[in-house]
Amino acid sequence: MAEISFRQALNETLRDELTRDENVFLMGEEIGVFEGSYKITAGLLKEFGPKRVVDTPIAENGFVGMAVGAAMLGLRPVVEIMTFNFIVLAMDEILNHAAKIHYMFGGQTPIPMVIRTPGGGGQQLSATHSQNLETWFAHIPGLHVVAPSNPADAKGMLKTAIRNNNPVIFIEHLGLYNTKGDVPEEDYTIPFGKAKIAREGTDLTVISYSRMASLALEVANRLEQENKWSIEVVDLRSLRPLDKETIVNSVKKTGRAIVFEEDWRSYGIGAEIAATIQEEAFDYLDAPVKRVANVEVPLPYSKPLETAALTGARQLLEAIDELAPRRRRR
Amino acid sequence: MAEISFRQALNETLRDELTRDENVFLMGEEIGVFEGSYKITAGLLKEFGPKRVVDTPIAENGFVGMAVGAAMLGLRPVVEIMTFNFIVLAMDEILNHAAKIHYMFGGQTPIPMVIRTPGGGGQQLSATHSQNLETWFAHIPGLHVVAPSNPADAKGMLKTAIRNNNPVIFIEHLGLYNTKGDVPEEDYTIPFGKAKIAREGTDLTVISYSRMASLALEVANRLEQENKWSIEVVDLRSLRPLDKETIVNSVKKTGRAIVFEEDWRSYGIGAEIAATIQEEAFDYLDAPVKRVANVEVPLPYSKPLETAALTGARQLLEAIDELAPRRRRR
Amino acid sequence: MELERATLLQTYRFMCLTRALEDRIRTLFLQGRIAGGVYTARGHEATTVGAAMMLRDGDCIVPQHRDLGMHLVRGVSPRSILCQWLARGNSPTLGRDGQMHIGDMHHGIVPMISMLGESLPVACGVALTMKMKHRSTVVLAACGDGATNTGSFHEALNFASVQKLPLVLVIENNGYAYSTPAARQFAIQNLSERALAYGMPGESVDGNDVLAVMEALERALVHARSGQGPALVECKTFRVRGHSESDQADYVPPELRAEWLKKDPLQRFEAYLMQEDILTTTSRTEMMAQIQAEVDDAVSYAEQSPAPDGATVSHYVYAPDGPIAVVGEPEADNPHYV
Amino acid sequence: MELERATLLQTYRFMCLTRALEDRIRTLFLQGRIAGGVYTARGHEATTVGAAMMLRDGDCIVPQHRDLGMHLVRGVSPRSILCQWLARGNSPTLGRDGQMHIGDMHHGIVPMISMLGESLPVACGVALTMKMKHRSTVVLAACGDGATNTGSFHEALNFASVQKLPLVLVIENNGYAYSTPAARQFAIQNLSERALAYGMPGESVDGNDVLAVMEALERALVHARSGQGPALVECKTFRVRGHSESDQADYVPPELRAEWLKKDPLQRFEAYLMQEDILTTTSRTEMMAQIQAEVDDAVSYAEQSPAPDGATVSHYVYAPDGPIAVVGEPEADNPHYV
Amino acid sequence: FADAQRPPSPLARRIAAEHHVDIAQVRGSSPHGRVTKDDVVSYLEQNVQGQAKQPPVVET
Numbered sequence A, B: 001m002a003e004i005s006f007r008q009a010l011n012e013t014l015r016d017e018l019t020r021d022e023n024v025f026l027m028g029e030e031i032g033v034f035e036g037s038y039k040i041t042a043g044l045l046k047e048f049g050p051k052r053v054v055d056t057p058i059a060e061n062g063f064v065g066m067a068v069g070a071a072m073l074g075l076r077p078v079v080e081i082m083t084f085n086f087i088v089l090a091m092d093e094i095l096n097h098a099a100k101i102h103y104m105f106g107g108q109t110p111i112p113m114v115i116r117t118p119g120g121g122g123q124q125l126s127a128t129h130s131q132n133l134e135t136w137f138a139h140i141p142g143l144h145v146v147a148p149s150n151p152a153d154a155k156g157m158l159k160t161a162i163r164n165n166n167p168v169i170f171i172e173h174l175g176l177y178n179t180k181g182d183v184p185e186e187d188y189t190i191p192f193g194k195a196k197i198a199r200e201g202t203d204l205t206v207i208s209y210s211r212m213a214s215l216a217l218e219v220a221n222r223l224e225q226e227n228k229w230s231i232e233v234v235d236l237r238s239l240r241p242l243d244k245e246t247i248v249n250s251v252k253k254t255g256r257a258i259v260f261e262e263d264w265r266s267y268g269i270g271a272e273i274a275a276t277i278q279e280e281a282f283d284y285l286d287a288p289v290k291r292v293a294n295v296e297v298p299l300p301y302s303k304p305l306e307t308a309a310l311t312g313a314r315q316l317l318e319a320i321d322e323l324a325p326r327r328r329r330r
Numbered sequence C, D: 001m002e003l004e005r006a007t008l009l010q011t012y013r014f015m016c017l018t019r020a021l022e023d024r025i026r027t028l029f030l031q032g033r034i035a036g037g038v039y040t041a042r043g044h045e046a047t048t049v050g051a052a053m054m055l056r057d058g059d060c061i062v063p064q065h066r067d068l069g070m071h072l073v074r075g076v077s078p079r080s081i082l083c084q085w086l087a088r089g090n091s092p093t094l095g096r097d098g099q100m101h102i103g104d105m106h107h108g109i110v111p112m113i114s115m116l117g118e119s120l121p122v123a124c125g126v127a128l129t130m131k132m133k134h135r136s137t138v139v140l141a142a143c144g145d146g147a148t149n150t151g152s153f154h155e156a157l158n159f160a161s162v163q164k165l166p167l168v169l170v171i172e173n174n175g176y177a178y179s180t181p182a183a184r185q186f187a188i189q190n191l192s193e194r195a196l197a198y199g200m201p202g203e204s205v206d207g208n209d210v211l212a213v214m215e216a217l218e219r220a221l222v223h224a225r226s227g228q229g230p231a232l233v234e235c236k237t238f239r240v241r242g243h244s245e246s247d248q249a250d251y252v253p254p255e256l257r258a259e260w261l262k263k264d265p266l267q268r269f270e271a272y273l274m275q276e277d278i279l280t281t282t283s284r285t286e287m288m289a290q291i292q293a294e295v296d297d298a299v300s301y302a303e304q305s306p307a308p309d310g311a312t313v314s315h316y317v318y319a320p321d322g323p324i325a326v327v328g329e330p331e332a333d334n335p336h337y338v
Numbered sequence E: 001f002a003d004a005q006r007p008p009s010p011l012a013r014r015i016a017a018e019h020h021v022d023i024a025q026v027r028g029s030s031p032h033g034r035v036t037k038d039d040v041v042s043y044l045e046q047n048v049q050g051q052a053k054q055p056p057v058v059e060t
């Protein structure tokens, strides 16, 4: 067990997997010589050479399509899209090729590939560089979509992603790269579709993922210390498949739920969670499920505007305050 | 008032608008000489010439981007994407340009453009030609997203779309093009964000849009005739902005709701509707909101598989049967 | 280039089989037994068959919608093809897709996706794999004149050239993309000029002359196989039918079509083979009878095959866990991979 | 081409102003007063300024991230630019975007979106509008060597050529896209060769020689303005700093950088102007003092300007209803549109 | 329902039913007047001596 950053966990995991399986290779802009815009691939070109760490021209749809082709033959490409924002250029290869080919062609060929990409806001990178479009991907059958919130999960889930025989969208968050956490040193995988009870509680469930899950945990811990409410935090980790069971069981216990998400509220991730809860735990709901999400604007650049648009701890606290049961916790 | 098809309503509306405003022009693949893959632009090249009806090479992202450029200068391009499936190639120009430029640049320039495109399944066109990705668009601030279910709405909403100063995604449905309906002859517009109570009822609300709304209406009428249940049908017409008020008021009246949608259920349109209803009409709900949607597979080609995957009247009837109150209607 | 008599005869046979199969598919479509659209290689046969004939074991193809002929050459049986068109449960796609969306990973045929141009990056990925695995195999990708205008065409060819991938692209320039004539698609005369933008060799040939096609392909394949990178061959041909069998193609000037009909690739090749005494009237009649029998057999086989079971609709959305053998490697379960 | 002395001096002044402003922006960034990244035209000034100098009233520009100079030439004030970089409520984007994402529809400057290559189709749309409105204006679009590898580059130029749009594209080839050198981006020597794929004229010039840039631009603009369609000019220059001010650019061989530093476009042009007696040591000193004063003024103006009000965050997501005047038409509310 | 007197939450209804409590007797304490689990539980604690000392164990 070592305390390492999210960045380092990703880097080490990539190194592990490149070492373990000669069919794994990396592809993306600036990942080789430059070692990645966010240095996730540091040292890997030197160690594995240019056949295993392929620098590409600026052509997102092109190199995602290349990954599909390589995956069809049985290689395991791990693509880095410099930031989540540029994945939008590759939607066709993801939707119509990566996600569908196994089904459309009657199982002729699996597409074992991973697209890793960092998204999220809060860095004053403005509207085209601060996006959270996970709902686009989570909607698509044939894809797995995951978004870990801490270094240990990042390691286990990236291993699962690379070893999985289907296309995986692996969403990172710029704001998490420097986050540290204990990461077991041995080889381990974390199955997709298993949410984690990041923290148990009895008054209310906060359901989240990625950076907001780590924020939710902080907020819950603070409320515990302040002797206010006992908040249960469900860290989804995987958006498709979605672990309905863990969500529903938690809400059955607490009777109240908040979805805390960094994306736009309308037609966002929280919509599916709230819809699922009311479907499967209706008789256990003591109040409507709340969604705490970003203001629906392209994320602005200047700090006062960005702060006004982004959701965060304050918004979550307000929602908890409104939703939590009126009694003091035991 | 004349009884015309959905196709004819679109064609006449385009002609009207091209005549009314010299800044309106059409652009797309095969829309000129060939008069459109689905003949929506029949006669228009002859009437308005090649400057107003621009045939393009196969380059969806390219010509959507061109429309953005023309709209920035104040023209009103109406783009046809041959089918909804190819819109995926143009996501960047839609998301990062059309939808964001007005906001990002502090209102410097509106983007008055329309993208019309037919989608939907049921024609045995298989997985890459039978898609319903409306939720991708409905999620994006800066866009309007509409999906009329009948010729009269198609006319009024296409006029609104063309005259609106923002980018509009106008979703048609292959299965509706031959549908006939009464269409007023005068010039009229239908505001976005206003759902229509297509049919009043007291037992249960079915919320839908596009072809499924017309199917819901048929089903509701049949149940009325069979003296079974009194179903209220809310035809959303516009997905963004969403008319929450009409939805919520209907559910307040009936206490029960089904969302009937042709897309994939997870993270689909129904998720937002169900989440909204439980948020805003929680205390009026007599049962959880149900979603009736497609099976989550890339839509298959062969009839038995396609039928098994697509939602339809049978699935809606089953859901009504499960959800409707246990008494007979008055 | 010296081609053996047997190769020439086989080439001719595949061209004839392609036409006979497509004619039958067209009939089935007109009889309402096929849903969707029928796109044929009528007039293109020299290009699609000729190009595929030059491949070797282990090579892959990335075909487009008028490349039924390539599938035949690479070993897909008429029975499989008819099962596909008639959407049977035992079709290559198990009824999940139809028409030309066949694919056959056992024969190195990458499944065709409709989005034009988008299969070219995929072809590069296949070629990259061959390069990584140090094989001397190549990828033959095909696209139409229309598809050369897509962004993916550009991204793929540029990439292939930078990475020196073993890729040969055949552009089947048939004068039209749907109803759009060449002149409204691009402002150049020869699509092989596009190769200049990537620093790769390109040439344009008469796509209705199967020998010319085969020779040009040979040059391109030698280049690609030798590790020098991709090559492009434009085959100039003509779509003598409509875009699909539902299209009357009134927009095509009748003189133009008439002119091309005179250049029919089958007739031309037949005349050559007869002149060279490779084919005789008798052997031709015999071959045609065999082909008809093969087509008849394929149709009745397909008709007797069961439709897929709707209850299986959710199978195959996700691939199961477990090790994957790399296609083309000895341990791969692909014995028929030519 | 005979350029007036005043034009030459103005060109020089804009080049110096660009450098001075960027130097100040860099300082502000290093002081932590600017968030995000700073991308400069250091070493490119001849290209960006020279190209824009050749435009006329009514022309539009579609700039990229190293085109601050173009903004200045087209009339955006240093005050506006500093308000933008310091994210003030009165910036051209009202604080909603920052850095080079300025735009100025009143000056015919199409706002810059980050996605490389994606602004080229937009530029075509602007050019199409000019053509539809029978104007004799043109669009000047800029992109880097890296952006020429995107699908949108291809779709846009192909389209522009088919439609004979009044578009001139300046490729600012500075040898690198981020850390990726030309050789790993494309397999050709001159990016002007890409013009061949579209049937449009293209030439490559020394991008550090402002007179060469201006002359090449003049040829391209004459072509585009005359209705013959688009033209492409590759300006070969060099990014003497890192990709952004956070990048040390260790991957650039020091000799290569040293060599290009010797070719500094400002020094070269200055030497020429002195030699021709257009500039003297005195007039240069005076000009520099003015420029410094202008930059100082811009900074203090911006610093005194208020930050945007968070409460307005939801304003401007949708444009209001009402008639829209076409930019460039007499009735349009754009008096400053040059 | 008039907004002033909202119905109990589904959870409150369910708990009341499980304990044979007439939910109409329970007063809502939340700001919007909705009867919630807490209200039913305190009602049980106050009024149903001996029947439900503990809050009901919710099955999960």
Ligand SMILES: Cc1ncc(C[n+]2csc(CCOP(=O)(O)OP(=O)(O)O)c2C)c(N)n1
Binding pocket: B029, B058, B060, B082, B086, B089, C066, C114, C115, C116, C117, C143, C144, C145, C146, C147, C148, C172, C174, C176, C177, C178, C239, C243
């Ligand atoms: C990206 C994309 N846009 C539009 C279409 C619709 N479409 C199908 S075939 C076709 C024309 C293709 O022309 P070409 O590439 O020349 O091939 P041909 O049919 O002539 O063989 C079009 C536009 C498509 N399949 N993909």
Ligand SMILES: Cc1ncc(C[n+]2csc(CCOP(=O)(O)OP(=O)(O)O)c2C)c(N)n1
Binding pocket: A029, A058, A060, A082, A086, A089, D066, D114, D115, D116, D117, D143, D144, D145, D146, D147, D148, D172, D174, D176, D177, D178, D239, D243
């Ligand atoms: C589509 C896209 N992919 C990736 C990026 C990230 N990115 C920003 S600048 C840059 C390099 C650009 O190189 P070039 O076009 O040569 O311009 P230069 O910076 O050299 O002037 C990259 C890859 C982007 N902005 N857009």
Ligand SMILES: [Mg+2]
Binding pocket: B076, B111, B112, B113, B114, B160, B161, B162, B163, B164, B165, B166, B167, B168
């Ligand atoms: Mg509009």
Ligand SMILES: [Mg+2]
Binding pocket: C144, C145, C146, C172, C173, C174, C175, C176, C177, C178
């Ligand atoms: Mg063609």
Ligand SMILES: [Mg+2]
Binding pocket: D144, D145, D146, D172, D173, D174, D175, D176, D177, D178
């Ligand atoms: Mg560059």
